[in-house]
Amino acid sequence: QLPVVESGGGLVEAGGSLRLTCTASGSHYDRYAMAWFRQAPGKEREGVACIKWNSGTTYLDSVKGRFTVSRVNANNTLYLEMNILKPEDTAVYYCASDEAFYRPCDFGNFRRWGQGTQVTVSS
Secondary structure, three states: OOOEEEEOOEEEEOOOOEEEEEEEOOOOHHHEEEEEEEEOOOOOOEEEEEEOOOOOEEEOHHHOOOEEEEEEHHHOEEEEEEOOOOHHHOEEEEEEEEEEEOOOOOHHHOOOOOOOEEEEEEO
16 A cells, blocks of 8 residues: 545535545555545544546445545545535545555555544534
């Protein structure tokens, strides 16, 4: 898997938008599935969105239609566009790479994350 660094979190009002960015280091970024996770206080970390090497995507049901994951392989970058944010989206958001090439999206395949970026949605 690739080391990653997340950025772009912040404080936003309900209904607002944020874009998170993840930059990966290392080689063959285009061969790995990449994913966003989040962890709210007192809750377990959960998978939010995943994008395969061929740009196929998977989303957590509660964010479908509001969040969009995308990647730019030329600069090892992953994005999460978050719209219509809700207070329940408040969490630390983490990025991760898969541990092997060319696998389908499975949130169980991700075991190492960056330092995270805080997203807080006020009501």
